[in-house]
Amino acid sequence: MKSLVLCRFGEIFLKGANRGRFERLLHDNVRAAVAGLPETKVDAPHGRVRVEVPAQHQEEACERLGRVFGLVSLSPAVAVLPEIDAIADAAIAVARAARARDPRRGESFKVEARRSNKQFPLSSPEIAREIGGRVAAATEIRVDVHAPALEIGVEIARDVAYVFGETRPGPGGLPVGCSGRALLLLSGGIDSPAAAWLAAKRGLALDGLYFHSPPFVGEKSRDKVLSLGRALARWRALDSVWVAPFTEAQQRLREAGRAELAVVLYRRMMMRVADRLADRIGAEALVTGENLGQVASQTLRNMATIEAAARHLVLRPLSTYDKAETVALARRIGTFDISALPYDDCCSLFVPPHPATAARLGDVEQAERALDVEALADQVAAAAERVSVREE
Amino acid sequence: MVYLDNAASTMPAPEAAEAHARAMTALWGNPSSAHALGAAATRALDEARAEVARLVRAEPSEIVFTSGGTEANALGVLGVTAPARARHVVATAIEHPAVLRNVERLARTGFSLTLVPPGPDGCVSADDVLAAVRDETALVAAMLVNNELGTVQPVSQIAAGLRGAGRRAHLHVDAVQAVGFLPVDVRTLGADSLALSGHKIHAPKGTGALWRRKGARIAPLWEGGGQEQGLRSGTENVAGWVALGRAAALCREGLDAPVAARRDRLEALIFAALPEARPTARGPRAPHIASIIVPGLPAEPVLHAMEARGVYASAGSACASRARGPSHVLKAMGVSEGDAVLRLSLSRYTTDDEVRIAAGVLIDAVAEIRNALPARRARS
Numbered sequence: 001m002k003s004l005v006l007c008r009f010g011e012i013f014l015k016g017a018n019r020g021r022f023e024r025l026l027h028d029n030v031r032a033a034v035a036g037l038p039e040t041k042v043d044a045p046h047g048r049v050r051v052e053v054p055a056q057h058q059e060e061a062c063e064r065l066g067r068v069f070g071l072v073s074l075s076p077a078v079a080v081l082p083e084i085d086a087i088a089d090a091a092i093a094v095a096r097a098a099r100a101r102d103p104r105r106g107e108s109f110k111v112e113a114r115r116s117n118k119q120f121p122l123s124s125p126e127i128a129r130e131i132g133g134r135v136a137a138a139t140e141i142r143v144d145v146h147a148p149a150l151e152i153g154v155e156i157a158r159d160v161a162y163v164f165g166e167t168r169p170g171p172g173g174l175p176v177g178c179s180g181r182a183l184l185l186l187s188g189g190i191d192s193p194a195a196a197w198l199a200a201k202r203g204l205a206l207d208g209l210y211f212h213s214p215p216f217v218g219e220k221s222r223d224k225v226l227s228l229g230r231a232l233a234r235w236r237a238l239d240s241v242w243v244a245p246f247t248e249a250q251q252r253l254r255e256a257g258r259a260e261l262a263v264v265l266y267r268r269m270m271m272r273v274a275d276r277l278a279d280r281i282g283a284e285a286l287v288t289g290e291n292l293g294q295v296a297s298q299t300l301r302n303m304a305t306i307e308a309a310a311r312h313l314v315l316r317p318l319s320t321y322d323k324a325e326t327v328a329l330a331r332r333i334g335t336f337d338i339s340a341l342p343y344d345d346c347c348s349l350f351v352p353p354h355p356a357t358a359a360r361l362g363d364v365e366q367a368e369r370a371l372d373v374e375a376l377a378d379q380v381a382a383a384a385e386r387v388s389v390r391e392e
Numbered sequence: 393m394v395y396l397d398n399a400a401s402t403m404p405a406p407e408a409a410e411a412h413a414r415a416m417t418a419l420w421g422n423p424s425s426a427h428a429l430g431a432a433a434t435r436a437l438d439e440a441r442a443e444v445a446r447l448v449r450a451e452p453s454e455i456v457f458t459s460g461g462t463e464a465n466a467l468g469v470l471g472v473t474a475p476a477r478a479r480h481v482v483a484t485a486i487e488h489p490a491v492l493r494n495v496e497r498l499a500r501t502g503f504s505l506t507l508v509p510p511g512p513d514g515c516v517s518a519d520d521v522l523a524a525v526r527d528e529t530a531l532v533a534a535m536l537v538n539n540e541l542g543t544v545q546p547v548s549q550i551a552a553g554l555r556g557a558g559r560r561a562h563l564h565v566d567a568v569q570a571v572g573f574l575p576v577d578v579r580t581l582g583a584d585s586l587a588l589s590g591h592k593i594h595a596p597k598g599t600g601a602l603w604r605r606k607g608a609r610i611a612p613l614w615e616g617g618g619q620e621q622g623l624r625s626g627t628e629n630v631a632g633w634v635a636l637g638r639a640a641a642l643c644r645e646g647l648d649a650p651v652a653a654r655r656d657r658l659e660a661l662i663f664a665a666l667p668e669a670r671p672t673a674r675g676p677r678a679p680h681i682a683s684i685i686v687p688g689l690p691a692e693p694v695l696h697a698m699e700a701r702g703v704y705a706s707a708g709s710a711c712a713s714r715a716r717g718p719s720h721v722l723k724a725m726g727v728s729e730g731d732a733v734l735r736l737s738l739s740r741y742t743t744d745d746e747v748r749i750a751a752g753v754l755i756d757a758v759a760e761i762r763n764a765l766p767a768r769r770a771r772s
Contacts, residue, residue: 215696215757216764251764 001090002079005061006155006162007049010072010172018178025175026070029236033064045157052079062168067235069201070178071170075153075162082120082161084127088134090163091152095139098150098165105165108144109135115156127154174203176236181205182315183274183283186241188224191289191318193232193335194326198317199287200237207281208238209274209384211246216350227338229389235333244273244384249376250350257367259352264302264359265367266350268309272377275311277384285313291326292319301358308361394703394746394753398592399539399569399681399737404635405594405642412596412635423628424617433630440637444601447640448567448586449577456602456623457633461568461589462490463613464602467623468564468585469494471610474530482524482561483533484516484545485509486721490587491533491566503530509724514541514673518549525554529561536570536586540721540735541673542681544574551582562608568592568600572643572740573651573678584608590632594739595639599632649740652679654747658736659684661751666758672725672733682736689761691732697757703750705736 009026023044030049031042037060041052049071053061058076065074078094080086091111099106113127122130131154136143141150155162179202186192186208196206210225222243232238246266253265274286290298307314318326330336395403404412419436421429438452445452458464469491483495485507499505506524510516516534525532532554536547547565554561565583567576572593578586585608590599602623604610616625659682663669672683686694691707698705718727727733736750 215700215760216693218692218696218699 001093002052003055003058004053004077004079004162005051005058005065006075006077006164007051007065007068007071007170008073008075009048009070022070022175022178025177026068029068029070029175029177030065032236033068034061037061037064066168066170068175069171069173069203069235070175072172073167073170075164075167077153077162077164079160079162082117082156082159084122084130087127087154087156087161087163088131090161091131091135091154092138094152094163094165095135095141095150099139099141105150106139106141107149108147109141109150109152110143110145110148111135111152111154113154113156117156117158119158120156127156171201171235173201176200176203177205179203180285181207181281181283182285182287183278183281183312184208184238184287185270185274185289186210186225186228186238187289188221188228188339188341189289190330190336190339191291191326193228193289193339194321194329194333195287195289195317196232196237197235197329197333197335199315200232200235204285204287205236206232206238206287207277207283208232208241208389209270209277210241210243211270211273212243213247213250213350214245216247224338224341226387226389228335229387230391231334231338233389233391238389241387241389242277242384243387244277244380246270246380249380252371252376254350256370257364260354260356261359261364261367262350262352263355264305264364267306268364268368269373269377269380271306271310271314272373273380273384276377276381278312280381283312285315286310287315287317289318290316291321291323295355299357301360302356305359305361305364394750396703396705396736396738396742396746396750398739398742399542399735400706401591401597402594402739403741404591404596405639407642408595408635408639411638412631415631415634419630419634423630424619433628436634437628437630440634440640443637443640443644444588445603447571447576447644448588448603449579450603451606453621454578454603454606456604456620457628457636458600458602458624459598459629460600461488461566461587461592462600463624464587464589464600465490465564465566465568466494467602467610467613468587468604469531469533470498470613471623472531472562472564473609473611474560474562478528478530478560479503480506480526480529481531481533482506482508482521482529483531484521484535485724486514486516486538486541487533487535488539488566488568491535491564492720495531495533498531510543510721511675512725513675514538514543514725515545515675518546518553521550522553522557525557525559525561529559532561532563533566534563535566535568536576537567537574537678537681538721539569539681540719540733541675541683541725542569542677542737543673543675544570544678548580548582555582569678569681572646573680575647578603578605585610590636590639593639593643595636596632599629599636601636646740651738651740651742654742654744655679655682655736655738657744658682658738658747658751661748662754665751665755669758672722672727680738682738684734684736685727686732686734686758688730689732689758689765690730691734693761693764694732694734694754694757697760698753701753701756703753705734705750705754707733707735 034040037057078090080090111128111132113124153164182204184196184206229241419433421433423434441452445455508516508521562584565586567586568589571588585604591597612623669686672685
């Protein structure tokens with residue numbers, strides 16, 4: 001019996017001619033996810049991805065594979081010869097192991113069988129009945145075909161049969177990279193990491209861009225953002241974080257116009273810097289953690305005024321999320337606790353007491369005429385420093 | 393680098409670091425073992441204990457080694473055993489969280505708690521503390537030097553007052569910031585227990601000690617093999633405590649360093665250049681701490697700007713930096729959120745040159761942040 005993890009993918013089936021490229025990306029991402037696990041082999045027969053891994057590393061493999069976008073489900077499984085005796089033995093072992101881990105799963109069971117190999121002598125219902133009978137006899141677990149506590153899956157291909165006792169959900173989505181590249185505006189708050197995860201889930205390969213304003217903000221803030229980057233890298237959502245020095249730009253923008261326009265002016269400058277960096281790295285879109293109506297700069301009017309400074313498409317995966325939903329997502333992906341650390345990346349010195357909620361483009365452009373905003377953006381983008389957050 | 397955050401932690405003295413390393417490689421036997429390796433470790437521990445005792449003029453048998461100031465404070469506070477009807481605790485409102493959180497824990501388990509606020513000079517008054525003490529008071533906790541302000545609290549007067557009124561309350565003193573800077577003499581202080589911390593006196597982190605008066609009844613925080621006279625079970629941290637002993641000896645030798653003069657010079661240079669700045673507290677102070685208020689600025693950017701120029705200090709206290717807003721000590725002093733409270737804390741190793749450099753850097757940092765401040769405008 002060989003132990004492995006069966007990984008199933010979904011949406012890719014719909015892609016027709018693009019299927020080859022998507023599958024290749026998925027395989028690459030799966031391989032990268034289990035890299036470092038000893039004696040592990042990845043291959044992809046029969047329209048799914050198969051990760052052979054020694055039994056003692058199977059759980060760790062499942063955990064890592066659970067973070068690969070594009071997979072809709074995975075099953076820790078065993079592979080045996082496609083003969084009824086071998087399959088039955090495996091099924092009995094699976095049943096016993098499941099019951100040992102959790103007695104409730106030993107209360108009842110059923111067998112679901114499928115055969116892609118139509119030459120196999122028994123039909124699927126016959127396989128299920130035969131295996132079911134042998135498992136019931138050997139383990140004394142009662143059969144319940146309607147609401148079983150344990151479902152044993154059997155899949156019979158031409159030269160192998162798989163037997164498994166559970167199917168865990170994968171994160172879904174599309175393999176990272178298949179939708180292209182984007183640049184994420186990353187801060188230490190709860191929102192932008194969650195936005196990154198959602199964007200990566202739909203197949204975008206991201207770089208992060210963090211605006212750093214020493215000495216108003218300390219090294220710990222920068223460390224916090226890099227920590228968030230590393231947490232996202234576990235999903236392969238992010239590869240690197242670009243750290244852009246923003247102190248001078250913030251000061252000059254603050255002096256340029258009326259206090260209430262400050263935040264909108266900063267964000268427009270951030271868009272310009274992001275445009276330049278996106279060009280440099282071949283990103284086709286910007287991603288932000290903006291949410292509708294949360295803070296003054298996130299009203300429709302302000303968002304439009306801010307977006308007017310950007311050339312690239314701007315994606316806002318969280319625009320319709322409630323705060324509670326964003327928090328739940330951040331917890332699930334492991335970024336909430338890091339975001340909750342107290343090292344802010346925006347010193348309150350630079351946020352006016354009454355920020356405008358509906359800044360007019362005309363007013364903002366007039367304020368910007370006091371400076372050479374394009375030159376300033378060039379400067380900030382040129383000084384951005386790339387930090388790798390890959391887990392290696 | 394100019395390091396002026398010694399109230400947060402100190403660089404281990406080279407001799408202490410060396411003693412630590414040597415003990416790790418040569419004295420690793422278990423002191424409880426009957427053989428020569430155990431005996432060697434025991435002897436080294438005895439010497440270290442004697443040095444720590446000497447630092448506070450105590451008997452070696454009155455010293456219990458711990459993992460640090462917090463554990464020593466916890467032992468002195470939570471370990472107090474009092475008759476069943478004595479269910480009241482008095483503490484100053486400016487105690488370190490190592491004392492405050494533990495007296496609050498007592499308050500959650502059947503004790504009532506009175507916290508005595510400081511005056512505007514940054515000191516509690518002995519009269520206020522004594523007025524709060526009742527017949528049923530089991531414990532009075534008063535620190536000798538406050539870590540944020542540097543002010544010296546009237547512990548001897550409190551002790552004398554308790555004795556004079558015939559009170560049976562146990563007086564525990566957090567001396568973590570006092571030892572090594574003020575001469576601490578447990579024979580005249582009048583306390584029942586006293587806590588000190590290794591990493592504040594150039595010993596490694598993870599080391600400390602509790603002094604307790606012979607006859608003071610303290611219960612251990614946990615049980616085990618009965619080490620440290622049953623008060624602190626657990627195989628002894630020989631290497632750490634040997635280093636602590638060495639550091640204690642150096643402390644005694646270094647008590648006459650002109651730390652106060654240097655601190656005063658630092659403040660003089662700063663106040664001369666920044667007329668708007670003022671000392672946070674005007675009460676009597678330990679020699680090494682300068683707590684300075686610079687109004688109308690946030691502290692963190694000033695500290696980062698100082699750090700960018702190679703000078704390290706802190707705002708309020710290191711423990712508070714994880715929370716938001718002024719600490720409980722500063723709040724008790726009436727300091728508001730819009731003002732920067734900077735704490736510069738010297739060591740006996742700080743030089744005159746470092747003082748001069750630090751003053752200049754602080755002045756420049758304040759100027760940098762002030763210039764960056766959005767101009768306050770009349771409209772909007």
